[in-house]
Amino acid sequence: MKRFSAFAIAREAMRAHKGWEKQWENPEPRSRYDAIIVGAGGHGLATAYYMAKEHGITNIAVLEKGWLGGGNTGRNTTIIRSNYLYDESAGMYNHAVKLWENLSQELNYNVMFSQRGVMMLAHNVHDIQVFKRHIHANRLNGVDNEWLTPDEAKAFCPPLNISKSARYPVMGAALQRRGGTARHDAVAWGYARAAAAMGVHIIQNCEVTGINRNAEGAVTGVNTTRGTINAPKVGVVAAGHTSVLMQMAGVRMPLESYPLQALVSEPVKPCFPCVVMSNTVHAYISQSDKGELVIGAGTDQYTSYSQTGGLHILNHTLDAICEMFPMFTRMKMLRSWGGIVDVTPDRSPILAKTPVKGLYVNCGWGTGGFKATPGSGHVFAHTIARDEPHPINAGFTLERFKTGRLIDEAAAAAVAH
Amino acid sequence: MSISSAIAGQNRIAGKGRLSPARTAQFTFDGQSLTALEGDTLASALIANGIHLTGRSFKYHRPRGILGSGAEEPNALIDIARDAARRQPNIRATQQEVFDGMKALSQNRFPSLSFDIGAVNDLMGKFFTAGFYYKTFMWPRFAWKKIYEPVIRAAAGLGTAPAEADPDRYANRFAHCDVLVVGGGAAGIAAALSASRKKGQSVVFCDENAEFGGHLRADGSVSIEGKPGHDWAQEAIAELAANPDVTLLSRTTGFGYYSHNIVALVERVTEHLANPDADMPRERLWQVRADKVILATGAIERHMVFADNDRPGIMLASAAQLYLNHRRCRWPQGWRLHRLRFGLDSSLRSQAGRHRNSGNRRLPQECVFRTSGARQ
């Protein structure tokens, strides 16, 4: 694979850009691989990348029913942070942030990781108590997080309305300066290109229709719309469709799938310097490098695979945005869309082995999986390659719903799902 | 020169179009004071005043003119202000109606629209290939945060976000009806007429333009039920307006189709008025639950692919037709129309004065006019 660089751009500019290689091939599936990853979103592609790079397993197929990065990877609001409460979560998300910080260089693909700071607003006494507890817990875990007064919050994000007459006045904020955003498509494309360069097959338009097992119950491969593909190890990284896939292997999951919507405004010159989230009034917002305001809404109340949600959910979010940032009331929204988020009872993900030999699952990221992409892929690759969890994901088991050792991050999740 | 040169721009054709010369509006474009006819969109007023350069493109800062005549407009995105607090960026000139005192500003240019430093990007275009930013700015690592990203971000965006709190009001209305028709062209009018003639059936009928009629406004060659298309449309709208079971919503865009037949509409209530009533909302959000929904949103003419097809002076045939036949505009003297390629259409007859007996009455799909002298 030829490296991307300013020099490469200059070279190609001189020959009408005819020398660029395909970033990845569209290979025909082989009949057998060492491992299959189901789902070519960010997490699935990262898993394949780290399996190839760190564990030397390159005979991998990543199967995708649509196009790569077309699910929640392409639909999220790209917020990256690690200010979660519990030790397990801090370990996982901080691992991810560390990988984010070098990801562009590692993949030779600029993912535009922008550490512009994530500020979470407190609107009542309970918020203040929860955020301060988070700040203390984060610092004990080596995660940066600091308390801001309303004036400091306003200085960090000038459009913010800190008027005491606001319906939900800002009483302070927790700021993680290392948090920020990344270019979501570039993450999927960067992992895909780097994985493909090591021999990983990315097979799009290939829907898994069944998971095959032998007499002992172990996984032998999958049936797909492009034929049967065999492999002794199958990792399911399918977000909202995890329950559907796991059912094919007879595993029922502690998951429910909900619609989650997001929207972007018309592009405007830079006016919003950071990421702001508010759990209480229920909105989060940042400005993309292209100039659009990127706004996340909440989930609908009912389970659904429709990839559409109700207009009242968007209205509610925009009401909150206009309340917090009065200058945006005249801005026009350009597009809105929905994804399907898989939510666990404790709002923490599952990255684990399953009761079925050779079957692994990475799911349950709910509304906040994008931030974990590199960390999730890294430890899930370890889990599949070694058939045992990495210390960082050791707590994110499927059994915790049996043993009761939950990782209850409902308060840290951005959306009260 | 005809009388039209005296009213609202030199590029008007007397006897053409439906805008009355009796009422005019004063507005400014980049500080230049201009006159429009009442009913003009900003686009038609600019064309009438001989202004075709209306903006700069997002990345290469290429000169951009008016391409379309409605919601399909990709180029002429203008900052529209009533006063300091009532300003919004990125408004399509083809949809904004001119009102007295309107201040229009072009965007994404420095120091001026005709001389834009950012246009150097166009010269460097072969380096700024699609996705070039994914391929570079990675070395040295610290430079991303300190240099590259701030520069990229500074180049972002087209218009400028409003900076002041919004003094206007907004309204929200829920409505229920038996039939909702979105789109007020020939098909939509026919559907709304037929739905409204069934006794007791409630109809909501919306169109995003100020006047119903869609392409019937532009194409003088169409006749329906033995009448010229536009006359038929006017009569039909009069019948619908007289029917208490019909809600007619002009300047109202359907923007979302949600579960269980809820359609979201936004009605622009005061955006076209010089002195809006302070008690009126600026916009009204309609959430309409309909038993039946008819989408009669028509077609958008497909732009042809050729080099420099984004330059000022290049215009869709359907748009040229509307400007000529409805808003009585024409190109500046000395410009020639070039017919690049015939697509389907009857509509070209009136434009180019030719007869093509294609027998096909669909909206033009692939026809574009190019004007010489138009290159900026």
Place this chain on the structure above:
Amino acid sequence: MLLIHCPYCEEERPELEFRHAGEAHIVRPTNLAEISDDDFEKFFFIRDNEKGVVFERWRHIHGCARFFNAARHSVSDKFIVTYKAGEPKPKLTAEQINAVTPKGKGTPANEPVVTTDVKGGEA
């Protein structure tokens, strides 16, 4: 926003009046303290999360305030039937399920009815 038929009020009301209350027909064990961890997990955490017809509970919280059950298709979000709490899971016919199953690849919740009997326009 969904339109939901409350079987107690016997009318269709907008979703805002209702609260979704999870998968239906999960029987709460009477001896909760004595059941095994496995059984507790199945009762408390494990869900079918079906892509297709789902049976779910709703509560008409801003109306009669009563719980009831519904059968809905989780791709089209269209309801097949709602019924009172305590009534058995209804047996659904193929026609009933077909009527709410999305066809084609459009936006499933808003799948348009495609009519084929429209004559092409003549000039």
